[in-house]
Amino acid sequence: MPTNAQHQPSIAVYPGTFDPITMGHVDIINRALNLFDKVIVAVAVNSAKDPVFSLEERIQMIEDSFVGQERIQVSSVRGLLVDYAYRQNAKAIVRGIRAVSDFDYEFQLALMNRKLQREVESVFLMPGFRWIYISSSIIKDAARNGGNVSDLVPPHVDRKLREKFAPRY
Secondary structure (H helix, E strand, C coil): CCCCHHHHCCCCEECCCCCCHHHHHHHHHHHHHHCEEEEEEEEEECCCCCCCCCHHHHHHHHHHHHCCCCCCEEEEEEEHHHHHHHHCCCCCEECCCCCCHHHHHHHHHHHHHHHHHHCCCEEEECHHHHHHHCCCHHHHHHCCCCCCCCCCCCCCHHHHHHHHCCCCC
């Protein structure tokens, strides 16, 4: 049995665009913390997407969601996620699954990641039932059109959405 001095912390990477972070994301991160010693929230830089919030804003919103939680690290990631996870000594990539339709896509990604880096596992977590229907896209659409999303995002994110969509919110 290894001593604490020899213990290698188990690390997971939880990737996404987080535009913005939602309570579903927060729930998945908290669930991952029950399984891993450290969770790296990797904010994806994806040229195919046109985020509402800048990379810096998204990172700050995530950090503000987990103030004082030393087991959570937030960073940006470019390129192949599985290579990033490997460089971080992560044992796993955590992905949230809301529906069967999510699983099909995520399963394909997991198989490709396994082909590229066998040392990094894919772990699928479901959010709590109350968050299972939300996504950043749905929240942005609702906020953009004046909907109240205050119970679906952390309070500071709700304020940022109100600022971003002020004329209509």
